[in-house]
Amino acid sequence: MDGTNSLRNGPDENGRFGHYGGRFVAETLMPLILDLEKEYRAARIDPAYQAELKDLAIHYTGRPSPLYYAERLTQHLGGAKVWFKREELNHTGSHKINNCLGQILLAKRMGKTRIIAETGAGQHGVATATVCAKFDLPCTIFMGATDVERQMPNVLRMKMLGAEVRPVTAGAGTLKDAMNEALRDWVTNVDSTYYLIGTAAGPHPYPEMVRDFQSVIGTELKEQFREREGKLPDAVVACVGGGSNAIGTFHAFLDDPEVAIYGAEAGGHGIDIENGHAASMTGGRPGVLHGNRTYLLQDADGQILEGHSISAGLDYPGVGPEHSYLHDTKRVTYVPITDDEALEAFQLCTKMEGIIPALESAHGLAQVIKLAPTMSSDQSVVLCLSGRGDKDVESVGKYLGLLK
């Protein structure tokens, strides 16, 4: 059991991680999230629910995902051993499926007949469309119009899986706007609809629930690393947009102070450029949006900024509330990674390991590239390779001038 001083005890009964989190939603949604919390608590201790989820994790997702020693990259960087937790090998190509399976079983339990979700890079949209196909539920995916354009392969996948993809033109047409529109849909279709949030953000209990479903990443990683090296890794790294793969990776290590933890935020064009990045913790301040108090990109009047990242999945002006808490308590070090650094990491990984990472995960890798050379060769750093980069080859090709 975790002790009283554990960093793993959050959230409290009001959905707070320290000062962050909460339930900042319209009254229409309040009974729904209270109901969801009740159902989630019941499901969590229901052996049948847990058994079904576990079976799906093994036979549908392909868990456990491998822990891979990136030998060439290690030699190239000349420091700590570099490891990848290969979430990109999961069915649908990212960690997102872990959460979608957990929530779709919950939606079924609750008798919901329609699923909605928001998506940025389309990874969560694809994972949602996938589980909806499998469980025969109609689904509508809200996706910013800008993202629809830059992540076309995922849009096609969602459509083929039977989802309706609704492009959102409000604002900059990115993840924030997609989430607004999903919330508007939910408030309109409360009786039938389950909102399958893809990141560890939003009103309580979503941040806790999504974290719990993603915590399999860190739990497996810890066990796998112990088997391989007989100890704990010295550092773990993950990219942070809303932060679901990151909290899933970090959570198992929060009470192991000897493990350094790094979250890579989207530094875009650089965090000194207003609206030129999506680094909410290193470049924003606390506010309230989308149901929770958390670090946000905003102007002096409290209007939310759009932010920018080359990676659609990180292009969000907020972050999950537990990350805000871990930032303030300094347990996790959050660092901004620029578009250019992520692009370089993307190429290095592709050429040296034969693994094309998602641009999101490439942000984490860029931090590993900075970190590993500062560590000794008997130390290890593990990256959560959260997604594969097939969806990004076209947009990266454009940046690199491979497409005219």
Next chain:
Amino acid sequence: MTTRIDRVFAAAKADNRALLAAYIMGGDPDLATGQAIMNALPQAGADIIELGLPFSDPMADGVAIQMGGQRALKAGQTLRGVLGMVEEFRRKDETTPIVLMGYYNPIYIFGVDKFLATARDAGVDGLIIVDLPAEEDAELCIPALKSGLNFIRLTTPTTDDARLPTVLENTSGFVYYVSMNGTTGAVIKSRAAVGESVQRIKAHTELPVVVGFGIKTADDAAEMGRHADGIAVGTVIVDAVAKSLVDGKATDRTVGAVRDLVADLAAGLKRARA
């Protein structure tokens, strides 16, 4: 101590009519025209002014009010600017209640204590903050009540009898019943159900009940005015502003368009119980 809000409900009751709460977005389509619209509302027949606080991410609003907020923000509106509108309005009108309606983040960033003091001094009477449910009362509701402002809560079709006491506990001024599950400006599916819901709420509270969301015409106003102590109208007013614009700019018809619409709605209410 009677408040401006108490007084207008008492007056409407004495007239045997439901009152009209008219919503405008503060500073839409520009700051000067927004002020002129606000100043014209009481004479047109608005008993209460709901003054919208523009927000970049209005999650409970339909397209019309989203656009109104964007026009106001583009025109340079801020939370401080909206409070300035109230100060200006109060130079000539000491009786019409003003309720600010919006989202929490700009207030949180302004600073809750500073906001409440400034709002009270400006002549604000109440607050409707969409994303602050009863569970978050410690944030703004309790401090607002302590500073003498009404905190008006939304109740919705999803607020059942078991939950109503929680929602009503710290509500003051009046109760705002959201007529349907949806965003502002959507369509009311069953008017009869709205009437029943108002009665259900009244069984739990002495406070007046105002119905809002989806009231678009004088006939709607007349119908809803039979059931409730007041009606709130917003989307069609913000739409009237939008339709009066040319190339996104106010015209000499803008203020008049709102005035005529509000007068029409007020006339509908007078018919309600005639």
